[in-house]
Amino acid sequence: xxxxxxxxxxxxxxxxxxxxxxNSLDAMSNQLIQMLIGSMKVKGATLFVLNAIEGExxxxxxxxxxxxxxxxxxxxxxxxxxxPSNRETVIIPDTHVSDQLQYPDKAKQEGIRSIVSxxxxxxxxxxxxxxxxxxxxxxxxxxxxxxxxxLALNLGMALKYFRLVTTVKAIxxxxxxxxxxxx
Amino acid sequence: MINKNILIPLSLTLNDEKSLKFxxxxxxxxxxxxxxxxxxxxxxxxxxxxxxxxxxxxxQNLSYQxxxxxxxxxSLHRTKARLLTMGxxxxxxxxxxxxxxxxxxxxxxKFAKAAGTDLIVLSQTPSRVMRFFTPSxxxxxxxxxxxxxxxxxxx
Numbered sequence: 381x382x383x384x385x386x387x388x389x390x391x392x393x394x395x396x397x398x399x400x401x402x403n404s405l406d407a408m409s410n411q412l413i414q415m416l417i418g419s420m421k422v423k424g425a426t427l428f429v430l431n432a433i434e435g436e437x438x439x440x441x442x443x444x445x446x447x448x449x450x451x452x453x454x455x456x457x458x459x460x461x462x463x464p465s466n467r468e469t470v471i472i473p474d475t476h477v478s479d480q481l482q483y484p485d486k487a488k489q490e491g492i493r494s495i496v497s498x499x500x501x502x503x504x505x506x507x508x509x510x511x512x513x514x515x516x517x518x519x520x521x522x523x524x525x526x527x528x529x530x531l532a533l534n535l536g537m538a539l540k541y542f543r544l545v546t547t548v549k550a551i552x553x554x555x556x557x558x559x560x561x562x563x
Numbered sequence: 564m565i566n567k568n569i570l571i572p573l574s575l576t577l578n579d580e581k582s583l584k585f586x587x588x589x590x591x592x593x594x595x596x597x598x599x600x601x602x603x604x605x606x607x608x609x610x611x612x613x614x615x616x617x618x619x620x621x622x623q624n625l626s627y628q629x630x631x632x633x634x635x636x637x638s639l640h641r642t643k644a645r646l647l648t649m650g651x652x653x654x655x656x657x658x659x660x661x662x663x664x665x666x667x668x669x670x671x672x673k674f675a676k677a678a679g680t681d682l683i684v685l686s687q688t689p690s691r692v693m694r695f696f697t698p699s700x701x702x703x704x705x706x707x708x709x710x711x712x713x714x715x716x717x718x
Contacts, residue, residue: 405697406666410605431692438692444631447638451577542696549698 385523386420392527395419399534405542409441412535416512417444423492423515426450428500429508429539437509445513449490467506469529470497474517494518498528502536510535570680572601572671572700574688575638581686581717583642591650598646598656599678602639603670604632606662636660668703675704675712682713 395415402408413425424444428437442450472478472495475487487495492513500508510532520528571586573579590596607629639658646656663670675683685701705714 404666406605414605414607429692429696433692440693440696446634447575539696546694546696546698 385521386422386518387524387527389527391419392531395531396534399531399538402538405440405539408538408542410443413441413443420512422512422518424513426511426513427508427535428511430506440508445492446490449486467499469499469525470495471520471525472496473519491515496520496528498532500532500536500539502540507536507539567596567682568599568678568680569596569682569684570599570601570671570675570678571684572603572667572704573639573642574686575602575635575642578686578688579642582684583646585684585715585717587646587649594652594655596655598651599659599680600639600642600646600656601659601661601671601674602635603661603663603667604635607632666703668698668700668707671700671704672707675708680712682715683708684715685717687716687718 395412398411398415399408402411409427413427416422416425422444424442426442426445427440429440430436431438439450470480472480475481475484475493475495478484481487493516494514496512496514496518498510498512499506500510510528512528569586569590571582573582586598590598636658639660643656643658647653659674661670661674671683674680683704685704687699687701701714701716705716708714
């Protein structure tokens with residue numbers, strides 16, 4: 381295995397075990413982001429879910445970025461899911477020579493030099509995104525890209541699972557409130 | 564003078580503005596209130612690196628993550644400093660920075676009960692989609708805090 385890869389099969393498997401064994405979205409997303417940052421030695425990472433009504437991405441978890449930067453605005457050109465950059469893998473190896481950033485000066489201040497954006501898809505529909513930010517120029521290798529895209533696919537299934545679990549719990553709570561009244 | 568203990572959980576995002584504005588508008592210059600700004604953070608993973616090169620590699624960078632927590636704590640203290648310029652005095656405003664052990668809502672409730680909180684002020688996140696993936700913190704707090712504690716949820 382090349383030592384130039386930030387992620388390899390061992391790390392991928394380890395992260396996947398965490399994703400598939402978590403009991404809550406909060407725990408899973410926090411651990412996932414920490415592990416990605418820790419194992420790949422990147423500056424930061426953010427997990428988004430899609431707000432299908434507004435057509436925008438909303439932050440689930442973000443780490444490694446300052447509060448000021450996160451609250452300033454979108455990281456890539458637009459939060460809107462309509463634009464291709466949010467529907468396919470986008471690699472910005474060097475932000476200093478890219479025109480895809482809405483806030484290039486902010487990225488520079490934050491120390492972000494490269495960005496990898498991966499869509500999270502389920503059955504062909506984009507439901508979120510995973511973004512990695514690095515403080516150095518990063519020419520992603522084919523292996524890194526494949527593993528990260530595979531991870532994103534698994535994140536799609538995990539998000540769908542948590543969506544269903546939350547719905548079932550809400551229904552259960554509603555029934556628990558209503559049921560005693562009629563008995 | 565009976566002090567009213569007010570707990571203000573903060574997420575350290577723009578959403579906190581609602582809580583802070585409410586507190587300032589309602590209680591500034593009121594010397595009978597004591598404010599506690601609370602942020603529950605996700606602790607950095609503790610990794611057992613014994614004979615495991617993957618874990619060792621991960622642990623090295625997690626030290627950097629631990630350092631980033633200082634940024635969040637400073638953000639909390641900056642919020643306190645802002646309240647001090649808005650009519651509160653030093654003795655009235657306290658900061659609490661605690662790790663999440665179970666989930667955010669439970670940490671808030673646990674702290675509120677232990678601290679004898681009279682009022683909890685929460686900003687409801689405007690996110691329309693996250694509520695489908697994870698239960699609302701404000702709803703969980705309001706549902707489990709019990710009697711004797713008021714909960715204001717700002718929308």
